[in-house]
Amino acid sequence: MEQCLLEKYRDFLPVTPQTPLITIGEANTPLVRSQTLERELGCGELYFKLEGCNPTGSFKDRGMVVAVAKAVEAQTPAIICASTGNTSASAAAYGAACGLDVFVVVPKGNIAMGKLAQALAYGAKILTIDDNFDKALELVLILAQKLPVALVNSLNPHRIEGQKTAAFEIVDALGSAPDYLFIPVGNAGNITAYWKGFKHYKQAGKNDNTPKMMGFEAEGAAAIVRDKVITDPKTVASAIRIGNPASWKGAVAAKDESGGMIDCVSDEEILSAYKLLACKEGIFGEPASAASVAGLIKLRASGQDFSAKKVVCVITGTGLKDPDTTIQTTKTPAELPADLDILEKEILKSS
Numbered sequence: 492m493e494q495c496l497l498e499k500y501r502d503f504l505p506v507t508p509q510t511p512l513i514t515i516g517e518a519n520t521p522l523v524r525s526q527t528l529e530r531e532l533g534c535g536e537l538y539f540k541l542e543g544c545n546p547t548g549s550f551k552d553r554g555m556v557v558a559v560a561k562a563v564e565a566q567t568p569a570i571i572c573a574s575t576g577n578t579s580a581s582a583a584a585y586g587a588a589c590g591l592d593v594f595v596v597v598p599k600g601n602i603a604m605g606k607l608a609q610a611l612a613y614g615a616k617i618l619t620i621d622d623n624f625d626k627a628l629e630l631v632l633i634l635a636q637k638l639p640v641a642l643v644n645s646l647n648p649h650r651i652e653g654q655k656t657a658a659f660e661i662v663d664a665l666g667s668a669p670d671y672l673f674i675p676v677g678n679a680g681n682i683t684a685y686w687k688g689f690k691h692y693k694q695a696g697k698n699d700n701t702p703k704m705m706g707f708e709a710e711g712a713a714a715i716v717r718d719k720v721i722t723d724p725k726t727v728a729s730a731i732r733i734g735n736p737a738s739w740k741g742a743v744a745a746k747d748e749s750g751g752m753i754d755c756v757s758d759e760e761i762l763s764a765y766k767l768l769a770c771k772e773g774i775f776g777e778p779a780s781a782a783s784v785a786g787l788i789k790l791r792a793s794g795q796d797f798s799a800k801k802v803v804c805v806i807t808g809t810g811l812k813d814p815d816t817t818i819q820t821t822k823t824p825a826e827l828p829a830d831l832d833i834l835e836k837e838i839l840k841s842s
């Protein structure tokens with residue numbers, strides 16, 4: 492049997508003899524080589540890290556397994572988080588697996604259907620507020636101080652520790668760190684975690700190099716790029732609709748120390764990359780995930796040359812979480828009579 496994340500990377504994680512080695516099958520996600528975009532964009536090598544293959548369909552499971560194991564170790568009866576959806580789905584799953592009460596605070600109308608369904612299915616207590624993610628996080632921070640509940644947002648350092656294991660897996664798969672890592676940025680925990688991971692693995696002698704960290708916010712929620720809090724963030728990529736990222740400083744440090752950049756992509760660029768990924772690579776990521784690929788496409792279009800470079804784009808969550816966006820952005824198939832000739836004509840017409 493595969494070792495679980497907490498066992499496999501225990502030397503790099505806050506695992507003590509008292510930490511329960513819980514798992515629901517997180518991590519060890521595929522790093523797949525591009526079939527089409529590598530050639531079309533003229534990259535030396537292009538890979539996608541498929542974090543949607545985690546048990547709740549996003550990268551959040553890596554950090555959540557550590558945060559929840561530590562909450563169990565500390566005998567905390569309950570966990571709480573604010574979320575744009577994926578953190579709540581992950582917290583709900585790990586909380587359920589460990590018999591904890593789970594409270595999730597989410598912005599009304601701004602969380603994808605699949606994510607809400609997950610939190611419901613895992614039996615979390617969902618607290619919907621008529622405000623955005625930033626406000627939800629603000630409230631949750633106060634509640635976690637007042638009540639006997641552990642905060643499992645990425646301000647909990649155990650979350651970052653767990654999430655950095657994705658960088659380890661990339662180095663293990665490639666034999667070195669890539670030249671560039673493209674990653675979506677919302678609350679900025681993940682870019683902070685990857686950078687920490689690449690640095691720690693280097694200190695341990697696993698890689699000689701570290702990648703340039705290329706973070707992409709959504710244009711309507713680009714607080715770090717604009718260097719100011721966005722009070723009413725807007726984007727089709729609801730997962731990264733965040734105007735005051737908690738790990739702002741971590742993201743800026745990752746960019747500065749690695750010689751990378753934090754830039755933004757428009758909703759149009761995000762949706763175009765989202766469709767290309769699905770239609771040209773067979774990879775169905777959620778809109779926020781496509782921000783990494785949209786960033787690469789944007790830089791290539793502006794003349795940046797990746798021809799001798801190894802590039803990894805992180806696909807942070809599965810597209811199945813947000814079927815509404817797919818339906819709204821694609822053509823609905825016409826309904827046809829159950830007639831052989833008509834079906835045959837349709838097929839011939841489109842081949």
Ligand code: F0G
Pocket residue numbers: 549551573574575576577578579645675676677678679680681682730731777779780807808
């Ligand atoms: N991609 C997806 C699919 C996400 O769900 C998130 C964040 C990000 C990218 C950005 O990662 O916040 O570490 O910079 N989702 C959080 C949530 C905010 O509540 O699920 P980040």
